[in-house]
Amino acid sequence: MIRQELVDHSSSSALEMNCSVTSPRDGRGSRCGPRALPVIGNLLQMPKNHEWKTFAEWAKTYGDCVYVHILGQPIILLNSLSVAHDLLNQRSAIYSSRPRLVMAGELIGFAQAVGLMPYSPRFLSLRRLMHKELNGSMLQRYWPLHEEESRLLVEKAVQDPSLLQESIRHYAGSVILRVTYGYRTAPQNDKFLLLAEKVMAAFSLASQPGAWAVDILPRWPQSLPFFLAMALYPEVQSAAQAEVDRVVTAGRLPQLSDRPNLPYVECVMREVLRWNPVAPLGLPHLLNNDGIYGDYHLTAGSIVMANVWSILQDPAVFPDPRQFRPERFMNDKRALDVATCIFGFGRRSCPGVHFAEASMFIAIATALSQCTIFNPTNSRGEAISRYSNIEYRTGTISHPPKYRCDINPRTMLNF
Numbered sequence: 001m002i003r004q005e006l007v008d009h010s011s012s013s014a015l016e017m018n019c020s021v022t023s024p025r026d027g028r029g030s031r032c033g034p035r036a037l038p039v040i041g042n043l044l045q046m047p048k049n050h051e052w053k054t055f056a057e058w059a060k061t062y063g064d065c066v067y068v069h070i071l072g073q074p075i076i077l078l079n080s081l082s083v084a085h086d087l088l089n090q091r092s093a094i095y096s097s098r099p100r101l102v103m104a105g106e107l108i109g110f111a112q113a114v115g116l117m118p119y120s121p122r123f124l125s126l127r128r129l130m131h132k133e134l135n136g137s138m139l140q141r142y143w144p145l146h147e148e149e150s151r152l153l154v155e156k157a158v159q160d161p162s163l164l165q166e167s168i169r170h171y172a173g174s175v176i177l178r179v180t181y182g183y184r185t186a187p188q189n190d191k192f193l194l195l196a197e198k199v200m201a202a203f204s205l206a207s208q209p210g211a212w213a214v215d216i217l218p219r220w221p222q223s224l225p226f227f228l229a230m231a232l233y234p235e236v237q238s239a240a241q242a243e244v245d246r247v248v249t250a251g252r253l254p255q256l257s258d259r260p261n262l263p264y265v266e267c268v269m270r271e272v273l274r275w276n277p278v279a280p281l282g283l284p285h286l287l288n289n290d291g292i293y294g295d296y297h298l299t300a301g302s303i304v305m306a307n308v309w310s311i312l313q314d315p316a317v318f319p320d321p322r323q324f325r326p327e328r329f330m331n332d333k334r335a336l337d338v339a340t341c342i343f344g345f346g347r348r349s350c351p352g353v354h355f356a357e358a359s360m361f362i363a364i365a366t367a368l369s370q371c372t373i374f375n376p377t378n379s380r381g382e383a384i385s386r387y388s389n390i391e392y393r394t395g396t397i398s399h400p401p402k403y404r405c406d407i408n409p410r411t412m413l414n415f
């Protein structure tokens, strides 16, 4: 994934990083990343998939701040929350630009997308606009829309579970097209949704690190892990359904105004986000001034990536991290704080966080109130269990592999 991007960067000025960390105690120098070859640097060591796992392994040898370079482009990999917080949050004034994506940004034309823009006056004014539109009381305007689209999603899922993944994609695209253009999508084969999907696919091909195109078609691929988690953990599903049934009186569907009264469902949503983060390495930041951090001298022009996946798998904060356990968020402020890194850092953190959470929450609550999800199978039709090795797809956006599950309507169907 990084390779493509780094070729785009190979023309950048000779960037140096003093990565030799001298221990103040014994004066011996130690390296802070895998040994690099002349010119190509660490190109051959870069993993081809699931980079976040390799980066977490490197951290065991080289520490939480790992340095690599490819064709002269320095890359700093942050593998713990404290380092990511110190640099990307505390020093966000100099860690908030974006690397230049020649192929996706300039050739294909995504350079004007907020998510890819360098830190500039134009970027700041667009961020301010987004903030106004996507925060506070403004968000409530979208509640009826989220509720209606969630109902349609669950209705479709119950009608034909084999189309679950398509229905979720349709849901995500519909919400955005309605909010952005006031356009209502057709139930099937909507021409604009199909076009948007093609654009996303082209962008993904052009440059994986930027495959987010976040401001064009933000997605909720997290709804996919939700259905999978419920099928794998029926006891969680029952507990969440019991809470929904207690709060949402028979004859109506959940609403976003019910959210404060559904704390367990809230924890289910947090756990869905944590369990397999949608963007395991977030989006790359660019350091635009030299900086000193402890023994490290970090040079302007370095790409900085936080390993969100390894932060969210830290057993000290999330015991048994591979298990889906919403209870871990009940009354645990530290776990809740750590989990905020799912939405990124500092001045580039996701401006759509509250919008995204509202949309996810109501889709989850509606599904829990209306259906039971069970019997998960893989693409070969074999049963999968919570102990199966479910390898998520690699890329800037990490999706679960194709799976199927059965979805039965519950007795009180309110559509």
Ligand code: HEM
Residues within 6 Å of the ligand: 114, 115, 116, 117, 127, 134, 214, 215, 218, 219, 220, 222, 278, 279, 282, 283, 284, 285, 342, 343, 344, 345, 346, 347, 348, 349, 350, 351, 352, 353, 355, 356
């Ligand atoms: C589950 C859903 C979502 C997740 C997990 C998510 C996560 C992220 C992450 C990790 C970043 C990069 C942050 C960084 O660079 O430090 C980001 C950026 C961004 N997100 Fe989201 N996002 C979600 C949904 C949304 C939605 C619904 C919107 C819009 C309504 C949105 C708009 C954006 C924009 C515009 C950026 C670029 C910000 C910038 O570069 O300054 N996102 N998001």
